[in-house]
Amino acid sequence: MVQTPLPGKLKLVYRSMGAPKQKWRAEEESALKAGVAKHGAGKWSTILRDPEFSTILKLRSNVDLKDKWRNINVASSGLGSRQRVRLAPRRNQLVSQPKDNSVDLTAVDSDMDIEPLAVSGGTLQNAGFKTQIPRLDELIVEAITVLKEPRGSSRAAIAMYIEEKLVAPPNLERLLAENIKLLTDNRKLIKLVGCYESSGAVGELFLISKAYWSGPKEYVKHQYRIAPSLPSFATKKDSSLLLLEGKQKVSTIVEMNGTKVLTKAQIDAELEKMRRMTAQEAAAAAAQAVAEAEAAISDAEVAAREAEDAERDAEVAQAFAEAAMKALK
DNA sequence: TTAGGGTTACAG
DNA sequence: CTGTAACCCTAA
Numbered sequence: 001m002v003q004t005p006l007p008g009k010l011k012l013v014y015r016s017m018g019a020p021k022q023k024w025r026a027e028e029e030s031a032l033k034a035g036v037a038k039h040g041a042g043k044w045s046t047i048l049r050d051p052e053f054s055t056i057l058k059l060r061s062n063v064d065l066k067d068k069w070r071n072i073n074v075a076s077s078g079l080g081s082r083q084r085v086r087l088a089p090r091r092n093q094l095v096s097q098p099k100d101n102s103v104d105l106t107a108v109d110s111d112m113d114i115e116p117l118a119v120s121g122g123t124l125q126n127a128g129f130k131t132q133i134p135r136l137d138e139l140i141v142e143a144i145t146v147l148k149e150p151r152g153s154s155r156a157a158i159a160m161y162i163e164e165k166l167v168a169p170p171n172l173e174r175l176l177a178e179n180i181k182l183l184t185d186n187r188k189l190i191k192l193v194g195c196y197e198s199s200g201a202v203g204e205l206f207l208i209s210k211a212y213w214s215g216p217k218e219y220v221k222h223q224y225r226i227a228p229s230l231p232s233f234a235t236k237k238d239s240s241l242l243l244l245e246g247k248q249k250v251s252t253i254v255e256m257n258g259t260k261v262l263t264k265a266q267i268d269a270e271l272e273k274m275r276r277m278t279a280q281e282a283a284a285a286a287a288q289a290v291a292e293a294e295a296a297i298s299d300a301e302v303a304a305r306e307a308e309d310a311e312r313d314a315e316v317a318q319a320f321a322e323a324a325m326k327a328l329k
Numbered sequence: 330t331t332a333g334g335g336t337t338a339c340a341g
Numbered sequence: 342c343t344g345t346a347a348c349c350c351t352a353a
Contacts, residue, residue: 066330
């Protein structure tokens with residue numbers, strides 16, 4: 001019980017070879033989250049053995065993964081300190097059972113990920129256990145956000161995340177399917193329906209409603225991403241025809257993202273180009289745009305410090321790609 | 330091997 | 342000093 005590593009004199013016990021602490025890199029953390037999404041929490045050894053993560057997590061042990069996952073969950077749970085496990089968080093029950101579809105997710109526009117976090121000054125004193133009965137739609141968004149999977153998260157991954165976090169009702173899968181569909185229809189989420197190859201270009205098909213890809217070599221993935229919030233054109237009908245042309249357009253988007261200005265002239269210019277292209281060409285161009293976006297995401301993961309900005313740019317690029325794909329139907 | 334409790338290092 | 346993250350120990 002009492003841990004006595006050494007007599008109090010010699011406390012300067014360094015790690016294996018003089019490594020004080022091994023801070024987790026964002027890359028490793030992402031790999032861990034992805035691994036949990038794939039294999040489930042608790043399968044640390046399995047995750048460690050997965051060739052997709054073994055390279056990144058080579059220096060970590062299964063215990064390290066377990067501890068890190070615990071830290072992530074503790075931090076994500078909104079509760080400040082977890083040295084004292086006063087009450088088990090198992091009392092959280094998902095009660096928002098939509099009888100029909102009375103879940104008003106239209107009001108989830110601006111106040112989405114803002115947590116109250118009223119711990120100003122003193123620590124949690126009265127907040128014994130949180131009664132924060134989470135909303136399912138918020139949980140979905142949180143799952144996708146936390147998992148940070150480059151190609152989005154599948155329903156199974158989202159369900160697994162939620163089940164890891166709280167006691168979910170047995171019909172979670174069904175509720176999840178309904179809620180995800182609503183979120184997708186309301187453009188809060190972007191659905192990755194498939195990947196395809198067209199004339200050498202490999203891309204993804206993002207849909208926000210019903211559409212089908214009849215092109216060659218399509219395989220369904222059914223993963224979901226957070227829909228980026230774009231200035232204006234997302235609500236305009238006429239601007240549904242948008243298109244990118246590879247990295248050139250991406251750089252344009254980056255500039256746009258910086259200034260937050262998307263002029264009508266720019267949209268018209270894109271429309272002009274779009275009208276000269278066939279659906280196939282548009283698909284290829286959209287594919288390239290997505291590829292650029294993915295490259296930006298990869299770079300962001302390597303350079304963990306500027307991950308936010310780069311990923312944001314990537315998402316904007318993907319939004320354009322999605323708009324282009326929508327135009328195809 | 331994993332889930333926890335417990336400990337140490339580090340940043341604020 | 343305090344809280345947090347990385348690490349350690351051990352029962353199951």
